[in-house]
Amino acid sequence: GFFYIYPMHFLYIIYSKQSNRFYIGETQNVQKRVLMHNQHAFKNAFTTSAKDWQLELSFECESKEEAFCLERFIKRMKSRVFIEKIIRNPSVLKEILNKK
Template identity: 55%
Template sequence: MSHFLYILYSKTNSKYYVGETHNIEERIFKHNQHEYSNSFSKIANDWELVLSFSVKIELALYILRDLLKE
């Protein structure tokens, strides 16, 4: 199963959010519905996908995610 690294953008807050998932559409929906109450993404409900790519090796995904979050 593919794993995806994604970057979301909120126009209202001019902020980016970096995450990872198996299902991008479902994840964006949940971010916009505030289903992750302890997440940074709760600051907005207008998250839009600006970049995503599939990563076959999960370790590489986590390394890339952590680099982008720095």
Template identity: 45%
Template sequence: MHYVYILYSPSTDRYYIGETAFVSGRLEQHNSGFYKNSVTKIASDWEMFLEIECIDRTQALRLERFIKQQKSRKFIERLKSEPKIVDDLLLRFK
């Protein structure tokens, strides 16, 4: 099982989109500065905004790429407030 996750930092008011097989430890890694060259190093208050379960890594990578290409804060926020969008995207990238 793979996941697309979206983190939010209140101090920077920014979102971060990533993909992983292990969501539970990923948030802690981002907050601890484990990823030295990552955008997430700018803050240590990241919180889980949204977690999307995918059937495999290929689907997760395609979904992650699609969300990033939107370059839209409003789109990211709609993913959480309108779960049907996520369902439609998962079907699209199946």
């Protein structure tokens, strides 16, 4: 039989020492996306404030929608403490998805 393999999606969190800030996003290719942030491929993006973005967390999601849902949830929290908690304990993300 025919079946379609859906591409994986990831929620990612990057950090810049230079700007002392975190950035949250979603992508299919985390390594490529971090490189793009550091090369300022997104001209008017928040991440152009630094060139030293490092990957802090990559979390595999079942779909783009799931990754986007988590991204929105984290951004709405507007909390550095919450982001640091997720990095230390990514299972928090599973709990968020289970509650939606």
